[in-house]
Amino acid sequence: MAKRILIVEDEEKLVANLADKLRAEGYDVFTALDGERGWELARQERYDLIVLDIMLPGLDGLSLCRMIRNDSETADVPIIMLTARGMEADKIVGLESGADDYIVKPFGLGEFLARVRVQMRRPSPDRIAKSSELSLGDLRLDFSGRRVYKGETELKLSHREFDLLSIFMRNRGAVLSRHWLIANVWGEDFLIGEKDKRSERTVDVHVRWLREKIEENPSSPRRISTVRGVGYRFEG
Ligand code: CA
Numbered sequence: 001m002a003k004r005i006l007i008v009e010d011e012e013k014l015v016a017n018l019a020d021k022l023r024a025e026g027y028d029v030f031t032a033l034d035g036e037r038g039w040e041l042a043r044q045e046r047y048d049l050i051v052l053d054i055m056l057p058g059l060d061g062l063s064l065c066r067m068i069r070n071d072s073e074t075a076d077v078p079i080i081m082l083t084a085r086g087m088e089a090d091k092i093v094g095l096e097s098g099a100d101d102y103i104v105k106p107f108g109l110g111e112f113l114a115r116v117r118v119q120m121r122r123p124s125p126d127r128i129a130k131s132s133e134l135s136l137g138d139l140r141l142d143f144s145g146r147r148v149y150k151g152e153t154e155l156k157l158s159h160r161e162f163d164l165l166s167i168f169m170r171n172r173g174a175v176l177s178r179h180w181l182i183a184n185v186w187g188e189d190f191l192i193g194e195k196d197k198r199s200e201r202t203v204d205v206h207v208r209w210l211r212e213k214i215e216e217n218p219s220s221p222r223r224i225s226t227v228r229g230v231g232y233r234f235e236g
Helices: 012-024 035-044 061-070 109-121 125-130 159-170 178-186 197-214
Strands: 004-008 028-032 049-053 079-083 101-104 133-136 139-142 147-150 153-155 175-177 224-227 231-234
Touching: 004 012, 004 035, 012 028, 012 109, 028 035, 035 049, 035 061, 049 061, 049 109, 061 079, 079 109, 101 109, 133 159, 139 159, 159 178, 159 197, 159 231, 175 178, 178 197, 178 231, 197 224
Parallel strands: 004 028, 004 049, 049 079, 079 101
Antiparallel strands: 133 139, 139 147, 147 153, 175 231, 224 231
16 A cells, blocks of 8 residues: 655645655655644544645644644654754754654755655554564664674673664664653653753763774764764664
8 A cells, every 4th residue: 555645835836846756656645735734634644754844834843743743643653844944953853843854945856755765664663562673784683682683793782772772773764863862762851951961962972882882983983873963863
């Protein structure tokens, strides 16, 4: 069955372009030209992905994103935000709105499709919960035994490093903000203030340790890349 994508964007020409391109790739595409209509459609049917513009007349994209995340029917749908240049990336991705990724306008259709495919590849939370192992490339995680293997070799990871690596692997290709990582690996209690630099540094330090264990060359990492001003992305 074709995967279903909802686009919420008020620039009609852009909507038409994106919809054409996605349909040519075999997706079922639905569109809304304002936030209220987007919310209506999002609640009526299930989608495999929602593409959401931030600047919308009436109900704006960030508010709509939060509404989608806070509704149990729609909470786990992947969301890609479209943003104008100059918006603070950490406001878009992660804790504040709950988007999975963002693309800065103007963007090429090739880049857009690549980001869409990344979200489509993500295993559903149900499937993850049921599996006791996760493999990506030569990395293999055994959740029940909390063990990590690189090829045939077992890696010695601390408790936190294991949690951090498993959350990276489960969200491969998505931009993960430092705040989101803190909330999901260390827990909300660890977040003292929204701009708490100390807890952000903790994330950076753990990522550095993790890179030393899983990267071929930790000083030019290929698996965990840094997304400037936001956080990290696990490439595979
Ligand atoms: Ca717009």
